[in-house]
Amino acid sequence: MNKPDQSSVPESYRSGPDENGHFGIFGGRFVAETLMPLILEVENAYNKYKDDPEFKSELSYFSKDYVGRPSPLYLAQRLTDQLGGAKVYFKRDELNHTGAHKINNTLGQILLAKRMGKKRIIAETGAGQHGVATATVCALFNLPCVVYMGAKDIERQAPNVFRMKLLGAEIIPVISGTATLKDAMNDALRDWVTNVEDTFYIIGTAAGPHPYPEMVRDFQSIIGIEARAQILEQENRLPDTIIACIGGGSNAIGLFHPFLDDSSVNIIGVEAAGFGIESGQHAASLTGGKPGVLHGNRTFLLQDGDGQIIDAHSISAGLDYPGIGPEHSWLHDVGRVEYVSVTDDEALEGFQLCCRTEGIIPALEPAHALAHVSKIAPRMGKDQIIVMNLCGRGDKDVFTVAKALGVEI
Ligand SMILES: *Cc1c(COP(=O)(O)O)cnc(C)c1O
Numbered sequence: 001m002n003k004p005d006q007s008s009v010p011e012s013y014r015s016g017p018d019e020n021g022h023f024g025i026f027g028g029r030f031v032a033e034t035l036m037p038l039i040l041e042v043e044n045a046y047n048k049y050k051d052d053p054e055f056k057s058e059l060s061y062f063s064k065d066y067v068g069r070p071s072p073l074y075l076a077q078r079l080t081d082q083l084g085g086a087k088v089y090f091k092r093d094e095l096n097h098t099g100a101h102k103i104n105n106t107l108g109q110i111l112l113a114k115r116m117g118k119k120r121i122i123a124e125t126g127a128g129q130h131g132v133a134t135a136t137v138c139a140l141f142n143l144p145c146v147v148y149m150g151a152k153d154i155e156r157q158a159p160n161v162f163r164m165k166l167l168g169a170e171i172i173p174v175i176s177g178t179a180t181l182k183d184a185m186n187d188a189l190r191d192w193v194t195n196v197e198d199t200f201y202i203i204g205t206a207a208g209p210h211p212y213p214e215m216v217r218d219f220q221s222i223i224g225i226e227a228r229a230q231i232l233e234q235e236n237r238l239p240d241t242i243i244a245c246i247g248g249g250s251n252a253i254g255l256f257h258p259f260l261d262d263s264s265v266n267i268i269g270v271e272a273a274g275f276g277i278e279s280g281q282h283a284a285s286l287t288g289g290k291p292g293v294l295h296g297n298r299t300f301l302l303q304d305g306d307g308q309i310i311d312a313h314s315i316s317a318g319l320d321y322p323g324i325g326p327e328h329s330w331l332h333d334v335g336r337v338e339y340v341s342v343t344d345d346e347a348l349e350g351f352q353l354c355c356r357t358e359g360i361i362p363a364l365e366p367a368h369a370l371a372h373v374s375k376i377a378p379r380m381g382k383d384q385i386i387v388m389n390l391c392g393r394g395d396k397d398v399f400t401v402a403k404a405l406g407v408e409i
Pocket of ligand 1: 101206247250319363
């Protein structure tokens with residue numbers, strides 16, 4: 001873990017970003033001039049509505065009756081017994097409608113888009129999970145939905161492509177660059193500039209230009225707000241450690257943010273180490289990347305020697321974003337959060353352990369967090385508590401896992 005530079009320790013870790021969207025030297029708003037008025041419009045609307053009682057009450061109505069919140073905080077007793085150390089709790093966000101945390105964010109953003117009078121929604125997607133969560137809320141609120149997706153990803157993620165179509169979305173294949181997520185996001189930003197009047201861009205993780213990292217974090221913070229209240233209710237104290245996996249970092253910052261000023265709580269983010277950091281084929285932006293600018297913000301990125309963005313690799317499609325939200329880069333810099341990485345093989349172990357001990361098939365993304373839990377829990381006391389975000393279910397991943405295990409179905 002980074003040792004904090006004492007002179008840079010802020011009074012609160014929860015007060016960022018500043019008015020220009022900076023978390024320390026990270027974040028900001030690196031966009032073309034033509035995009036600036038749109039971004040400012042989103043920022044003004046978000047600031048206007050985020051504390052508006054009617055907005056909050058509509059968001060909480062759909063979160064409860066449509067998404068199924070609050071998600072339970074569940075004591076994974078058999079896993080705990082098996083690991084033989086700390087008590088492990090799962091925050092059950094895999095029980096949400098559509099099977100992951102992404103809907104917390106798309107619901108919030110579409111309610112904002114509606115209030116802004118927008119008539120058309122666009123989104124980028126990699127594995128298709130954010131595309132499905134966006135297409136879902138577009139069907140619910142009767143707004144046309146256009147999803148930008150890399151041509152390579154369209155080939156690899158056929159079931160999600162079909163799901164989006166069933167939900168009424170139009171998929172636009174992106175063939176520029178490496179025809180993957182980062183290119184899809186570039187094209188979505190381009191679409192937005194050319195359809196200034198009527199379009200709202202729903203970004204899928206806590207990245208992009210200000211105010212997106214802050215706005216997505218706030219919508220995902222429901223995870224940590226609930227978990228904090230639930231653990232206080234169930235254990236009468238705060239956890240010793242909280243932990244979540246990181247692609248762009250939205251489920252993690254959602255869990256972490258309400259705990260950032262609880263100095264007794266150890267916070268761990270788990271990146272995907274793919275075939276191993278040394279292999280160069282991974283998705284660990286903090287462990288194996290360096291600062292640069294992509295998609296409108298300064299943050300840690302996977303880059304080659306010439307500063308070109310390189311494609312990420314992970315067995316889990318949802319983790320292979322070559323960047324990370326700027327707030328995580330800052331939390332890494334100031335040393336408040338510890339960032340570790342877990343390989344494909346370790347994640348596969350975590351995946352199977354969860355299936356067999358708890359009867360829960362997790363998504364491969366949180367299987368990375370599970371793998372790290374299985375490393376640290378045995379070294380902790382039985383009176384200690386870990387809360388892990390189980391941010392997605394594994395139905396989508398069974399074919400990938402079968403292939404990795406050499407099983408034909
Ligand atoms: C998309 C996804 C992720 C990665 O996104 P974050 O913004 O880092 O949360 C992780 N888990 C699941 C289940 C996902 O669908």
